[in-house]
Amino acid sequence: MTSLLPVLVYLALSLLITRVWSARQAKRSQQFCDDKAKRFFIGGAFLGGPLLALTLVATYTSAGSFIGGPGAAYKFGLGWVWLAVIQVPVVMLTLGVLGPKFLAQKKRYSTIIEWLDQRYSNHWLSIIAMLSLVVGFIAMIAVQFIGGARLLSGVTGISYELGLTIFVLTVLAYTLTGGFRAVVLTDALQGIVMLLGLFILLVVILNQPQLGALLAQTTLESPELISPHGVGNALGWPMMLSFWVLICFGTMGLPHTIVRLLAVKDTKSLKRGMIWGTIICFLMTLIPHLCGFLGRVLFPELAIPDEIMPTLIAQLMTPFWAGILLAAPIAAVMSSVDSMLLQSAVSIVRDGMVRAYPSMSATWQVRLTQVVMVVITALACFWAINPPDMIVWINLAAFGALQAVFLWPIIAGLFWPSVSGRSALFAMCSGMVSYLSLQLQIPLQAGIHPIVPALLISLMMLIISHCGERLCISRTLKAK
Template identity: 45%
Template sequence: AVTINDMLWARYRSKWVVVLGSVTIILSFIATMVVQFIGGARLLETATGLSYQQGLLLFASCVLLYTVIGGFRAVVMTDALQGIIMLIGTGALLAGILMAGDGLPNLIHQLKVIDPKLVSPQGAGDMLTQPFMLSFWVLVCIGVVGLPHSALRCFGYRDSKALHRGILIGTVVSALLMFGMHLAGALGRAILPGMDSPDKIMPSLMMEVLPPWLAGVFLAAPMAAIMSTIDSQLIQASATLVKDLYLNYLSPKNERQEKLEVRVPRLSLLCTLILGTLVLLAALQPPEMIIWLNLLAFGGLQAVFLWPLVLGLYWSRANGQGALASMVSGIVCYGVLSQWGVKLGGLHAIVPSLGLGLIAFIVVSLLTPAPDQSVRRLFDQK
């Protein structure tokens, strides 16, 4: 398998599962790549004094250049280096904030002075109710298993030993990054209380609490986080367009293998450039706060892919009809609840959407024929 949809086709043998998955990937990735482009441009704007548009053009050019030239190998290698930079930069930023704020107790006191709600579980806004916050354990923890660009990186493991070692290393690194960056962002309100844009908080804090030369080095940490996400999404999106849609449904059936071997790399290059250009144009008018756009796209991907991926690997009775029912019901429910801002029981839209998708998957799979024995043997299922 080269793409996630390759795996879904091998497991479910359903054209509509692949088509729906491909369309969802492309639409969601455009939204999330816009977020990454905006983040990179904001960082360069804050750190260098360039205008937002100049920072956007510089960032987009760098990412497109190495992704187009290097492909998947470049993405894997840069992700490893960027992960190291992110980890070191997070530690340096958190240490700098604690030193600049005269320790954690003083920072907490400063937050209380600004607004006592800032040190409460719900925060300063009215949106973060307890059910809504608990929903984020699903949205940014459990459901991440269903993100195609995260699952795609697992294709790069050398062997099972590397996979198991990666699970341990990844857990530790992710915990340190999440704890460090979230704590830095929360405490940073005491250091920079008058920040006009929340998306500028990380680079502004680095410029404020670190020596200039050190800030210049560690500004690569958030930049690395952005680049390591967007390059994988560009690769996945272009592969989806070319391999999952063009080769399977649009290319002439009698086209010779020699022509395909020449045409496919050119199409992949063209798709990457077109997608990057579209995202660049969309990022020219950024929203006030990019995190909600990012989470919206993440939820849509999870509503479509989580159960087909997980149950396809671990439930032998799963079939194409069940997968399709789960994907359709999940994305429709998520779209309706998100569009109208409905919070059932105060929960984020992803929770009822995944619940409905799971029920639809199980019920439809049990009411329709089981998958072929050849499919079960391929996935080592009895």
């Protein structure tokens, strides 16, 4: 239990520091000062360059990157490290392509659903978007809970159930007492902790005296570990290219990254965020996956690949320093959970209950949001009680589902003014149905991830519906 104390101290200190910090920053912000609910949900246009970069990358970096990703690199070899680095341009795409469009919006929105509703004015589109967001986020939150509990259990020696309980209670303490501004500032602090912890872990691994000899022996016995296509040729070019769509291009459709664009301060912040975010994303992607691959050399007999990061921390560090280093992956998981938990709860309250009861006071909106957070946490915790051996597939499946629903409606809403809510609804539904249907087809057809055909089908339905509507309008005008 010695190594658990530094983690608990870190969590308590980060909670205290970020809440004091966010309270001071909120007093300086004049925007939304007359609306308590909006202050809690979005916090105003306050994101500058470095803060934007840290919160965006910290939110995108999760248990999938610190637990599932290294576990996949442990199993498939260096090819998975190469596969993961494909996602590095994600910040440039999100901030460079979508950022200026959202920044140019005359009205400031609290949620992505609120923006979709304003843009398309389609009741069913808003409902399906809200339900998809909440279900997808619950699945992803469950993955984060599994990752956090495995970290605590693997490093400190406590049971998985106790680790899950500690992690869930910490998540609630972080999200219930803050709001969006506090979540963002927490993400920024935890992003810094992540980087420091990753550098320390990599240095410790590289300083192992037997690493060079073991690496030469392992690659000689299993040359597929250093092949670009991975063990068993599982990572062929179709999979590589389709994964670029899933973990890079398609991330422009992830609501928990898009919501950051609703709080960007100005154009200068976008430009600085692109530079800093790309550098940070590269480091946070490369180092943990490389640690997972090198862990295969040091600990080749693990039955569960996802245990490699906890094993590295526990086996290569003293108990006290293992607890210190554990703060880095815990921060990665926390920074994703708080964002998704807050946004899913806000969507239910702001985009669901408030629409049904427009006269609901701001105080009640905040209170109901906190109640919904507890309910969502309980559901995700229930799903996390019996975890699978590898969480990376669940995380990627949820990623793809959200992208299939949101990507084209978001892009069309920003860049194609004539697209109607009906066409966006067709794209949303066809993307969701096709992705879920293809996701059940195991093994993958031709080694292509289901996100590629799902997005193609969604785009095709959007274009067909839009062209059909324009043709009908044209014929109606001619008839008159």
